[in-house]
Amino acid sequence: MRVLIGTDGSDDAVAAATQALALLAPADAVTVVCVVDPPPSLTAGMESGFSGGIARPEEIDADWVAVEDDAAAALQRTVDALGTAAQVDTVVQVGSAGPELCRLARDLSVDVVAVGSRGHGAIRRALLGSVSTHVLSNAPCPVIVVRAGTDG
Numbered sequence: 001m002r003v004l005i006g007t008d009g010s011d012d013a014v015a016a017a018t019q020a021l022a023l024l025a026p027a028d029a030v031t032v033v034c035v036v037d038p039p040p041s042l043t044a045g046m047e048s049g050f051s052g053g054i055a056r057p058e059e060i061d062a063d064w065v066a067v068e069d070d071a072a073a074a075l076q077r078t079v080d081a082l083g084t085a086a087q088v089d090t091v092v093q094v095g096s097a098g099p100e101l102c103r104l105a106r107d108l109s110v111d112v113v114a115v116g117s118r119g120h121g122a123i124r125r126a127l128l129g130s131v132s133t134h135v136l137s138n139a140p141c142p143v144i145v146v147r148a149g150t151d152g
Contacts, residue, residue: 003027003086004110006101006131007034009074014081016116016146023144024112027086032078033104034071034090035097039063068092098134106140114144 003024007013021027041055041063055063075090082088093100105113117132132145 001027001112002029002108002110003031004101004105004108004113005030005032005078006097006113006115006135007032007074007078009034009070009077010116012118012148013074013116014078016148017078017114018081018083019146020114020144021082021084024114027084030082030084030086030088031104031108031110032075032082032088032090033093033101034074035093035095035100036067036071038094039067097131098138101131101135102138102140110141112142112144113139114146116148117145118148 001024003021005017005020007017017032021030039060041060071092072090075092079088079090091104093104101113101115104110113135115132115135117130132143136143136145
């Protein structure tokens with residue numbers, strides 16, 4: 001079984017990953033992905049043309065390094081918690097989490113996607129969108145959503 005796990009490295013995401021993988025045991029291959037936004041400095045000053053200066057290339061490069069370091073730490077934290085004997089690959093992807101998870105699920109031909117849910121409720125989900133809702137609605141395979149705060 002090939003499993004794709006989305007994580008941001010938070011306690012809830014790591015708990016969701018470990019609980020989902022326990023339900024899916026044994027997994028043959030696991031891909032853990034952290035989807036990140038580009039650093040704000042990339043487009044700073046371009047909002048209206050009047051809001052200030054544009055970041056220097058060195059600042060943008062430094063911000064990208066920080067984003068990549070944060071993603072690597074989130075991935076490592078999740079992989080360490082999994083403690084699985086299965087092959088585990090890690091991926092850092094730039095973009096919107098829901099669509100990127102679905103795209104990776106298709107590209108990697110995974111059997112299941114596992115994501116956490118912070119349980120923000122219907123109003124907040126309607127206003128902000130929801131990664132788990134997007135993945136449930138658009139993934140090309142079964143999806144496991146583990147709610148935050150569950151004991152497994």
